[in-house]
Amino acid sequence: MQHIPFNNQYVSLGDTFYVKTSPLPVASPSLIKLNDELARELGLSVSNLHAADAAALFSGNSIPEGAEPLAMAYAGHQFGHFNPQLGDGRAILLGEVISPDGERFDLHLKGSGHTVYSRGGDGRAALGPVLREYLVSEAMKKLDVPTTRALAVVTTGEEVVRERLLPGGIITRVASSFVRVGTFQFFAAKGDQEAVQKLADHVIERNYPEASEAKNPYVALLKAVVDRQAALIAQWMHLGFIHGVMNTDNMSIAGETIDYGPCAFMDIYDHDQVFSSIDRDGRYAYSNQPSIGLWNLTRLAESLLPLLAESTEAAVEVARGVLETYIDHYQSEWLAGMQAKCGLFARSEQTNEEDKALIEELLNTMAANHADFTLTFYHLSQLPSQASEQDSDIQAMFESQGELENWLAKWRQRLTKETLIDTERQDKMQAVNPVYIPRNHQIEAAIRAAEDNNDFSVFHELHEVLQNPYVQQQGKARYSLPPEPDEVVQQTFCGT
Numbered sequence: 001m002q003h004i005p006f007n008n009q010y011v012s013l014g015d016t017f018y019v020k021t022s023p024l025p026v027a028s029p030s031l032i033k034l035n036d037e038l039a040r041e042l043g044l045s046v047s048n049l050h051a052a053d054a055a056a057l058f059s060g061n062s063i064p065e066g067a068e069p070l071a072m073a074y075a076g077h078q079f080g081h082f083n084p085q086l087g088d089g090r091a092i093l094l095g096e097v098i099s100p101d102g103e104r105f106d107l108h109l110k111g112s113g114h115t116v117y118s119r120g121g122d123g124r125a126a127l128g129p130v131l132r133e134y135l136v137s138e139a140m141k142k143l144d145v146p147t148t149r150a151l152a153v154v155t156t157g158e159e160v161v162r163e164r165l166l167p168g169g170i171i172t173r174v175a176s177s178f179v180r181v182g183t184f185q186f187f188a189a190k191g192d193q194e195a196v197q198k199l200a201d202h203v204i205e206r207n208y209p210e211a212s213e214a215k216n217p218y219v220a221l222l223k224a225v226v227d228r229q230a231a232l233i234a235q236w237m238h239l240g241f242i243h244g245v246m247n248t249d250n251m252s253i254a255g256e257t258i259d260y261g262p263c264a265f266m267d268i269y270d271h272d273q274v275f276s277s278i279d280r281d282g283r284y285a286y287s288n289q290p291s292i293g294l295w296n297l298t299r300l301a302e303s304l305l306p307l308l309a310e311s312t313e314a315a316v317e318v319a320r321g322v323l324e325t326y327i328d329h330y331q332s333e334w335l336a337g338m339q340a341k342c343g344l345f346a347r348s349e350q351t352n353e354e355d356k357a358l359i360e361e362l363l364n365t366m367a368a369n370h371a372d373f374t375l376t377f378y379h380l381s382q383l384p385s386q387a388s389e390q391d392s393d394i395q396a397m398f399e400s401q402g403e404l405e406n407w408l409a410k411w412r413q414r415l416t417k418e419t420l421i422d423t424e425r426q427d428k429m430q431a432v433n434p435v436y437i438p439r440n441h442q443i444e445a446a447i448r449a450a451e452d453n454n455d456f457s458v459f460h461e462l463h464e465v466l467q468n469p470y471v472q473q474q475g476k477a478r479y480s481l482p483p484e485p486d487e488v489v490q491q492t493f494c495g496t
Contacts, residue, residue, distance in 0.1 A: 004044060006066035006095040007104070013202060016187075016195060018070040023060025023092050024113030024123070026168065028157025031055040032456055033134065033463070035151050038174060042151075043100045058152035058172045060092070060112045067095045071115035075189055076182030076249025077299060079283055084189045086182060086249050087117025090125060093178060104206055106178050107151070111170040124160045127169035128447040129494070131459055133260040134171055135446065139438045139466040140257055145235045146228070147257040149174040167451055175256055177207055181300045182249030188303035197307055207254045218307035222322050226297050228255025230326050233293045234333035237286075238341060239437065240266035240373040244276035245494060246284045246292045248299050261494035265437045267482045269366040269373040275440070275492040290334075294326050335359075341377050342411065343429045346418045358410060365407055369398040372482045374437050381429035383408075384422050385415045434469040435480045438462075440489035442479060 010017065031054045036047045046054065056062035063069065071088035078086075092115070094107045110133070111125025130153050140147040156168035179199070187195035197218075204211045204221050214220035232255050236243065243250070244262035252258040262276035271287040279285070284292060301308075301319035309315040335352060338359045339345070347355070366376055379394035391408065398404045418425060446459040465479045473479075483489070 004046075004064045004066060004095070004107075005097055006064075006068070007098050008066075008068050008095045009104070009202070009206070010072075010093065010096065010106075011068045011070060013198060016073070016192070017183075017199070018072050018093070019087075019116045020069065021071040021088075021092055021115045022063065022069050023109055025061045026059050026156035026158055026170070029055040029059035029061055029170075030155045030157065031058065032131075032153045032155060032169075032450075033460070034058075035138070035149070038149050038151050041099060041101075042097055042105060042174065044097065054152070055154050058109075059154045059156060059170050060109050064094070069094050069109075071117055072178060072183070073117070073186055074180050074182040074249055075186040076180070076247050077185075077296075078247045078249070079279075082185075082189075085117070085186070086119075088115055089118040089121055090115070090123040091173075103176065106173075106175050108173040108175065108178055109170055110173055111156075111168065122160060124156070124158075124168050125170065126160050126162055126166040127155060127451055128166065129261065130169035130171040131447055131450055132263075132443055132492075133173075135443055135459070135463055135466065136260050136263055136438045137173075137257070138463065139469065140241075142467055142469050143239060143434060143437075145239070145241075145257060146232055146255055148252075148260075167454075175252065175254065175258065177203065177252065177254040177256075178258070179203055179253045180249050180258070181251045181253065181296055181303075182247075183253070184300055184303035185248060193306045196303060200304065200307060203253055216308065218304055219318055219322065222301055222304055222308070222319065223325070225253060225255065225300065226322055226326050227329055229293050229297060230330040231255070231333045232257065233289050234330055234337055236289060237334055238337040238432070239434070240269070240286070242266065242273060242275060242284070242286050243289065244279065244284055244492060246289065246296065248296050251293075251296045253300075262492035264440050264489070264492050266373045267439065267488070268370045269363065269376070271363070271367055275489070277491040277493050290330050293330070294323065297326060298323055337432070340432045341429065342380065343418070343425045344414060345420060345425070345428065351414075351417065354414070358407075358414060361410075362407055365398070365403050369400050369403065371397040374434060375480070375482065377433040378430075378435055378480075380411075381426055381433045383426075385412055385418075385425075387412070431470060435472055436465050436469045436476070438466055439479075439483065440492065441483035441487040444487075444489055 031051050039046050069092045073087045075084045076086050091110045092112045114123035134150040134153045137147050137150050151172040151174050153171045158168045159165040160168045208224045211217045211220035242264050250259040264275040266273050273286045274282045305315040308318045339355050344355050376397050395401045446462050449455040449458040465476050
């Protein structure tokens with residue numbers, strides 16, 4: 001039996017927080033990918049496992065010694081409607097490990113079978129969604145965005161019933177916590193203040209130890225979560241990333257991107273872009289993500305109210321004061337990141353206001369001209385401070401080159417305030433403007449090859465390219481290109 005040095009804390013909170021549940025065995029698991037780099041970071045000696053043993057481990061067919069598998073309980077607002085009991089319907093927390101650096105991580109199987117929270121579902125995952133989650137979550141890591149990680153992905157040798165029969169898959173996910181806003185809501189809805197406090201103490205000890213030194217640790221916890229979430233969503237916006245299902249049960253208390261379902265990166269820039277097939281009214285559209293972040297944090301604050309002050313009135317005022325910091329924090333993070341993408345590093349209160357207007361003008365011009373989000377900023381990072389032949393690369397992104405030329409003239413005038421020489425500025429811009437993102441049509445091609453032909457070579461090559469997103473890779477130019485008209489992906493699906 002494979003040894004993993006588990007050190008489990010969540011199970012000690014008590015059985016109101018979970019239901020002990022073992023993964024359901026699958027017929028014939030086969031390992032597709034093991035993340036050796038992540039395994040080393042976690043201090044796990046799994047990289048040398050025989051393929052069959054690795055497949056058994058990461059499918060849940062073999063439960064390692066020290067694991068205490070359980071399905072976590074939580075509630076959540078789904079598209080604004082509260083469901084008091086959701087929980088891990090197709091996922092199981094195997095246990096927790098402490099890395100050589102002393103950090104604690106959860107190991108989590110997704111697609112591992114029916115649980116008490118499955119609500120009539122089979123608890124399984126189709127192969128396509130787990131491949132998508134592996135590709136996107138590991139790409140996000142290389143793009144320096146806080147995220148859950150993917151340790152392994154396997155096929156199950158079984159089919160799942162969706163709109164049609166599809167091959168099944170299981171992904172092993174890693175996070176600094178799988179506690180969600182919805183976990184707090186689960187107990188708050190029951191009026192179980194003791195459990196809310198117990199959960200808050202657990203989160204503070206594990207993810208926000210500095211909060212324990214504050215006059216009121218729970219106020220400090222709320223503030224820390226607000227700050228992390230504001231910074232996280234700003235990073236999504238910098239990259240044109242759309243989560244797709246920002247329900248409160250899909251919002252990590254640790255400030256990591258979690259639950260990659262119908263997520264997508266934009267090709268053509270559109271303020272109100274939606275990909276998710278279930279987001280029919282655009283609640284979680286690209287431009288709505290910052291405000292939804294605040295809406296979700298308000299639900300967290302409501303759950304924590306009894307811990308924030310002695311009276312409800314005082315607690316509401318405390319919560320309001322913390323939540324009001326979100327907008328300024330988000331806007332500051334967003335502007336600083338967009339300034340970096342545009343090479344605007346010499347900053348003052350006056351230039352910040354001017355830069356904000358300049359950046360918004362660029363985004364509006366991109367939207368009006370159907371410009372590719374990622375390539376516009378990448379080509380901008382290549383430009384010198386004087387007009388040159390290189391301008392043709394970015395001009396090719398725009399239908400009206402005159403509008404872009406007007407903007408470039410304003411941008412170059414702003415660059416006269418910079419102290420960096422062109423090569424230094426370009427280096428800094430290229431460090432935040434990727435060449436490669438997980439484009440929808442490329443992910444779809446990897447899924448189609450895998451599901452239709454049992455061919456994982458497309459998946460593996462795309463994954464390798466995405467591991468070095470900021471540098472042009474020889475022979476990989478096609479991975480930087482937007483889709484041809486017949487390749488455009490209009491909708492993404494969560495795979496449940």
